[in-house]
Structure formats: structure tokens, C-alpha cells
Amino acid sequence: MIMKKTIFVVLAMLYAFTLSAQDIHGFVTKQMQTYPKSRLLDLYKSCFQDYMGAEHLVSDRQRVKAYLDDELNTTSIDDLMPWNYEPCGIDSNYYRVSIRMIKESVISEDLLLDAFIRSANSKKRPTVDSWRDRWHVIIGTIDKMRLELPYYQQDKAFIDSILSVGRYAISHSPEYREAYHPHYRIVERGIFERELKPLIEHKYLQNKNNDMDDKKQIEQLYKQMYQAMIAKDIATLNTILAEGSVLIHMTGTKQPKKQYLHEIENGTLNYYSVEDDEISITVNGTTAEMTGRSRVNAAVYGGGRHTWRLQMKSKLAKNDGRWQFVESKASTY
Structure with missing residues (x-):
């Protein structure tokens, strides 16, 4: 009975190890696809953040806030990675939450600061010895992947040296910082999923809905424009086309709005x-940019009626909550 139980435990451990190797491989592959400039230091950092959480306990809120304030004031939103958050390491026990979320007013500075501090202080930190053992398993799989990362052996030796003296925290590599400008705070998964993720996802859904509303408005505007051209409704066309808008004909001729509307009104351009x-x-x-493909029956510049397969590539701008065509270029398809 004892032997059967022992065999079961050994098999379970081997199965878990196989899964762990697969998970390590999957994490590293995804990390290198997302951040191809990464060094081993950056893979290590994501893994220790996942296992250990924040680098130290937080006792001085004002100091941490001052550091975050400085980071917000000296960082341009254009320099930040486009993501809002990403899981750390292999098990996603912690999340990196970008300070972009504060700059875009998705969450408040105090909310992220509070989540970060509570995450840092929420539970007993694993020992460095346990992390060293875990890292040895991780690096064993990474070695077999033969990634040919720059400074691989130097980084590996450096990591071993800090672990040997009871330390574990390191910074991102210079190459990673230069390429990706990492500015984030580490938040424990439970806190993130309960308190931050719903706010971020709500904002994303709201933006998506706004984007869909804009697309519907532009599509309706395109159809309304053609109906106004058929009806020779100059007043409506005048509101659809922005001041200074230009139509580029298939010949390459650029026609300003005023002239275009005049030729519709006087019968030079007739749409049916x-x-x-x-x-x-x-x-x-x-x-916005729009490409419309429509079969248009018209008689223009004294010619007979003809149906064109007309493609209009247009640029639009939204002013005072209303979309208008700024430029349209005609061709056939």
C-alpha cells in the first residue's frame, strides 16, 4: 500500500514537472514574441515578480506616492507600451498595471497606489531559498531552448551571484528599458481582478462602443451624402462636406467644395x-478613414447615363461632435 502511494506521488511530481516545463516554455516564447529585445534579466524579473510580488514591503506611503508622482510627471503617454496590464511570469500571481491607466483617467492615482501597497504588504513573502530552487528549474528549461540571447552567460552568472547572497530583485536590462519604457506597478491577482480589472474593462468596452457609434455615424453619413447628391440637396451636402474639403476625381483633378456643389446644382453632375x-x-x-465601394448611376459633364463601380477613399474629421468629409479620392474597382 505504501509502495503504491509512493509511486503515485512520484508520478504526480513527474507529471507536474512536465507541465511546469511546458508552462515555462510557453511563457518564454510569448515573452520573446512580445518583447524581442529582452535579455535573460528581463525573463528573470517577470518570473520573480510572479513568485515574490513587489520587491519590498511598503511602510512609507508618502515616499511611494512621491516616486509615482515624479514618474507620472516625467513620462509621456506616447512613450508607454500600448497595453493596460499584463500578467507576470508563469502563474500570473501578480499583474503589471501600466501607469497609462492613470494618465488616461481610467483609474485614479490613489487607487493604483493603494492596490500596489496592499499587494506588497498583503501576505508573507516566500523565502529567497524557495525562489532560488524555483529559478533553477526555470533556467534549466530556458537553457534547453537555446535562445541565443545577448549577454546570456553574463546575465546568468549575475543572477546566480545575487541569489547566493540572499538577494533576488533586479532591474530591467538597459535594452529593455530603451525599447519598451516600462512604467507600471505590481498588483496581486486577487486585488487586481476585484478592484482594477472591472474598471479597465468597462472603459475598454465604453471606448469600443463609442468607436462602433462613430463607425455607424460615418456609414450613415456616406449614404446620406449620396442621397443628397441624387436629390441635389445642396444645403445637406454643405453640412456633410467640411469647409475647405476637396474631391479628387479619377483624372487626378482636385475640385474644392464650392465648385463641386455648384456643378451638382447647375446640372453638370447628375446622380440618379x-x-x-x-x-x-x-x-x-x-x-477617420473610409473606403466606400458603390455602383453609381450618373451622367456627368454632358455625357450619357452610365453606371460606375465607384470607389471613394475619404478622410473625415469630427468637429463639435459631428463627422464631416475632409477629402475624397475617386477611382474605380
């Missing part, structure tokens, strides 16, 4: 019907 085939829209804040 339109059938939409495809409309694609990309929104970027208060600007």
Missing part, C-alpha cells in the same frame, strides 16, 4: 441611383 457594395471604416479619435 446608388447601390453600396462595401464600406470599411477606421476611426482614430477625432479622425
